[in-house]
Amino acid sequence: MVLSALDFVLASKKREIIDLQQLLQMGQLVGAVSQLIHVLQRERGSSNIYLCSQGEIWGDQLSERALQVQLAEQAVNQHLIALDLSGHALNGHTVANASRLFSRIATVLHSLSTLPPLRQQIQTLNISQPDAMNHYSEVIRTHLALVFEAADTSGDPTVSRALLAMFSFMQGKELAGQERALGAAGFAGQYFDEHAHQQLLALIEGQERCFQTFTEFADPRALALWRQQIRADSSEFERFRRIACTCTTTNAEACDMALRWFDVTTVRIDAMKTVEDVLEGILMECCRQRIRDAEVSCALQQQEIGQMPQQDNHYAALIPPQLSRAILELVExxxxxxxxxxxxxxxxxxxxxxxxxxxxxxxxxxxxxxxxxxxxxxxxxxxxxxxxxxxxxxxxxxxxxxxxxxxxxx
Amino acid sequence: MVLSALDFVLASKKREIIDLQQLLQMGQLVGAVSQLIHVLQRERGSSNIYLCSQGEIWGDQLSERALQVQLAEQAVNQHLIALDLSGHALNGHTVANASRLFSRIATVLHSLSTLPPLRQQIQTLNISQPDAMNHYSEVIRTHLALVFEAADTSGDPTVSRALLAMFSFMQGKELAGQERALGAAGFAGQYFDEHAHQQLLALIEGQERCFQTFTEFADPRALALWRQQIRADSSEFERFRRIACTCTTTNAEACDMALRWFDVTTVRIDAMKTVEDVLEGILMECCRQRIRDAEVSCALQQQEIGQMPQQDNHYAALIPPQLSRAILELVExxxxxxxxxxxxxxxxxxxxxxxxxxxxxxxxxxxxxxxxxxxxxxxxxxxxxxxxxxxxxxxxxxxxxxxxxxxxxx
Missing domain, CATH: 1.10.10.10 (Winged helix-like DNA-binding domain superfamily/Winged helix DNA-binding domain)
Structure with a gap:
């Protein structure tokens, strides 16, 4: 068998399409992980309030939160099954960079397996609020690391940009979630020490850093939605932030303050989730558009090749100059x-x-x-x-x- | 089906091994391409002498040179067949970065298909020496671009280094080949104009640049061999170089000078090929060693997993803390x-x-x-x-x- 230039031109285009299909699959996994992170952040917040109130409030919410996480886990699991560990999945191809991606997934799955014992400790108040919070944050961090690894599988600049924008935004949202948890603990305890002030300021600065990166890479539509939401950030939220970052003791009813802070920050974080969903939609659309473009280009190639006169494939044979130029044009x-x-x-x-x-x-x-x-x-x-x-x-x-x-x- | 962290740890290691096996395959292709480039350089040189002598000498060599190129083409073709265009090759995996690699291969195959008409033109003296030389150099350039693309498929730093060293060396050797061709034309024509002087100086400088990069990335063994060969560069070669770069007319018998220059530079270029072969050997050895390491590590993983007590795989189940730590250790x-x-x-x-x-x-x-x-x-x-x-x-x-x-x- 002797392979010709045209065999490889077609194979190159087909492989380009397969790579894009895998990116689409990766984007779907990222979307499911984004949802899982969102409900994990909620579970962390509820557990926080529960622990800070010594089990007085939101005990009834905990099992509901855990259930939501389990549902989101199941959705992620569906995408993991589609990833195909053996290497015979979608058209017989596995994703690029699979060893690193799989290693990240292993870390995610292991971190998720540590949640049931954590929940038991929380339920029975056998863990401190900071320890529980750190545990959740660590679990979420393994998920973000997976999203970042997924961004590295892309061989397409437009898709890479969309993935980078999404990852930066998710990172910023997670810092907002940590700010919510830390603030809730402070308001519930009616006390913010110097260390807490520093931590809060660092979390605010960190969010700005992440959203700055997001704006560098984001699609105009997501950016517009995000700018609209920044303007809608309530003055109440800013007042709370100021108190948390500067005051040592808070005067109002501890529990009310904590719950109100939690509500206000939750509105903000839920709004971030809508931006994240838009980013996810743009990512998917971008993959699908690139696939359509590549498929059209592939069909044109095949048509042009079909119109070429048949030739003996042997390399020693002389290819007529006209045909040679037509092939060269396709190759180039x-x-x-x-x-x-x-x-x-x-x-x-x-x-x-x-x-x-x-x-x-x-x-x-x-x-x-x-x-x-x-x-x-x-x-x-x-x-x-x-x-x-x-x-x-x-x-x-x-x-x-x-x-x-x-x-x-x- | 619920996938566990251990499933993905094993899949990650297995995929690492597959990636390394593909790198080995890529290294073998690079080796075959290196040989093809070497015989193409020889064919260019012989054609050059033939054209410069108006068909007087080396006409008998041309078909022998063409035959060697065809044999080397066949060897490359064997590796291309192993690459598997449909995507169901070696363990069901295709190489990383396949669309770009295949596109480069298409360019190489097309450039090779232009050789038979070129040979006819040369045989019948229907092409100028510079045009023929440029044609051969362009064909060789497409081969070097393929080697460079192959270097980009590596996800292993040691192998990447070996590939970068090899590519830089091959690039330097090609510039040495162009110097041989240009010098031979000048000596045969008893004339070097200012343009030729500049071109020769640039080729010498280019070689130094490439070999400098090679020394940055090369294995000490290849480096030692290369340093030994630099010292062996004959004073006759340096004298020829000086004449070619500075004199306008050469006095001695044109044909003798050209042939002697060709012999001296060919000794130098053949010596480069031995370094290239050592680089290729090191590349292969490096891939094989990494595969062995990964296989040992994989066997150890499987052994440790086998020793773990059986557990219900469902994520809602509580994994005993000891087992959880053992899994964590493997994951990390x-x-x-x-x-x-x-x-x-x-x-x-x-x-x-x-x-x-x-x-x-x-x-x-x-x-x-x-x-x-x-x-x-x-x-x-x-x-x-x-x-x-x-x-x-x-x-x-x-x-x-x-x-x-x-x-x-x-």
């Missing part, structure tokens, strides 16, 4: 289409690789040094400033050290 | 192993993405603006210096412009 067309994507993708990949390093270094500081996300970010940023280096460089250095420590079993 | 181990690779890979990918941009911009200048490789490099470098930007930035800007020009059909 496919090459040009891919290269046009590559130029933009190269810059995005660098951005993504750098952000990935920073996320991992933060993850390590959080997991092994017990820092919060904003603390981990501040640590890296301070190191970068002191050593006059860029954040990704510092992150890379830190991960090399982390690896040595891990090898020594420290 | 796999995640750590991948992250250790990622930190190094991130830097390499950036390097690779940047080099890819520069290679593509050069390719465009060569293909559509009729420049040689050194001219294209100089053009980009001068633009970068004038605009105080980095080479990859300039390349990216140029490719965007190229895309617009292509759309307009210019």
């Amino acid at each position: 067309q496919q090459s040009r289409q891919l290269q046009a994507l590559d130029a933009e993708l190269a810059g995005l990949r660098t951005t993504l690789a750098e952000r990935k390093l920073v996320e991992r270094a933060k993850g390590w500081l959080m997991q092994y040094q017990g820092m919060t996300e904003p603390q981990a970010h501040k640590t890296l940023r301070d190191m970068a400033m002191n050593q006059n280096k860029k954040l990704p460089q510092i992150a890379e250095a830190m991960l090399s050290v982390a690896e040595v420590l891990a090898r020594k079993g420290i | 181990q796999q995640s750590r192993q991948l992250q250790a690779l990622d930190a190094e890979l991130a830097g390499l990918r950036t390097t690779l993405a940047e080099r890819k941009l520069v290679e593509r911009a050069k390719g465009w200048l060569m293909q559509y603006q009729g420049m040689t490789e050194p001219q294209a490099h100089k053009t980009l470098r001068d633009m970068a210096m004038n605009q105080n930007k980095k080479l990859p930035q300039i390349a990216e800007a140029m490719l965007s412009v190229a895309e617009v020009l292509a759309r307009k059909g210019i």
Whole structure:
């Protein structure tokens, strides 16, 4: 058998379509994970209020929240089954970057398996509010890491942008969720110490950072919706924020304040979820449009090839010059289409690789040094400033050290 | 069906092994392409002498050279068949980045199909020496672009390094081949004009640049062999180089000089091929070692999982804390192993993405603006210096412009 240039042109276009279909599948998984994170954030909030009130209020909500998480888990599970571990799924192809993606999924599934014992501890008030909150936040962090890994499977710049926008937004929303939980605990306890003030300020700053990245990569429609919602942020929310960030003791009825804060922040976070849903829709639409474009292009290719006169495929044979030019045009067309994507993708990949390093270094500081996300970010940023280096460089250095420590079993 | 963390840990490790097996396959293809390039360079050289001597000498060599190219083509074809266009090959997986790789292969196969008419023109002296040389160089360039694309399929930093070292070396060797051809034409014609001097100097500088990159990424064994060969470069070669780069007319018998130059440079280029073969061997060894490591690690994982007490897989079930810790250890181990690779890979990918941009911009200048490789490099470098930007930035800007020009059909 001798393969010709045309065989590979067609194979290249077909593989492009398959890659895009896999991206679509990845986008659907990300959507399901976004929903799971949302209900986990709610469960964390309710558990928080329950623990802060010493089990006085919202005990009746806990099982409902847990049920919602389980339903969302089931939806994610459906997408995981479709991923095909053996490698014989959708058209016989597995996703790109599968080993890393699967490793992230393993971490997610393990973190979810730690929820039932956590719920028991909460129900019986056998865990402190900060410990319970940290446990939930860690579970959510493993989910965000999965979304970030999914963003790295994309070989299409438009889709990469949509995934980056979505990931940044989800990260910002999670910091908003942590702010909600921390504030609720403070208002319920009628007390914010200096440490709490610092944490809250760092969470607010962290949100701004994430939403800034989101605006860099987001589609105009999602951006417009988000800007509209920022303007709608209630003045009550800002007043609460000011109290939480500056006052040491709060005077009003503790329980009322806490519940009101929770309601106000929940409205804000639910509004974020609607933006997230729009982002998800745009991501899907973007994948589907690219698939349609590639399919049209593939059909045109096949048509042109069909119109070419039959030729002996053997390479020693002389191909007539006219036919050779027609083949060259097809070969170059496919090459040009891919290269046009590559130029933009190269810059995005660098951005993504750098952000990935920073996320991992933060993850390590959080997991092994017990820092919060904003603390981990501040640590890296301070190191970068002191050593006059860029954040990704510092992150890379830190991960090399982390690896040595891990090898020594420290 | 409910999938557990352990299912995905095992799937992650298995997929890691499959990815490495594909890299091995890719390495074998690169080896076959390296051999094909080598015989193409020889055919270019012989055709060159034949054309310069107005068909007086080496006419008898041409068919032998063409036959060697055809044999090397057949060897490459065997590897292409193994690549599996439909996507059901080796363990049911296709290579990463397949659409881009296949597009490059299409370009290679098309360029090879243009050789038979070129050979006819050469045989019948119906083509000028520079045109024939450019045609061969363009065919070789499509092969180098394929090797570069193959380097981008690697998700393993050690293998990426080996591939980058090999690609840079092959690029340097090709410039040495162009120097041989240009010098042979000059000596045969007893004349080097100012343009030829500049071209030769640029080719020498280009070789140094490529071998510099090679030394950055190469294995010490290949490096030692290369350093040994540099020292062995004959003084006769350096004397020839000096004459070609500085003198306008050469005094000795034209044909003797040309043939002697050709012999001396061929010894040098053949020595480069032995280094290239060592690089190829190291690449293969590196893939095989990584596969063995991953297989051992996979067997250990399976053993540990086998020793775990059976558990109900349903996520609502409570997993005993001891078992949960054992699972966590496995999940984290796999995640750590991948992250250790990622930190190094991130830097390499950036390097690779940047080099890819520069290679593509050069390719465009060569293909559509009729420049040689050194001219294209100089053009980009001068633009970068004038605009105080980095080479990859300039390349990216140029490719965007190229895309617009292509759309307009210019």
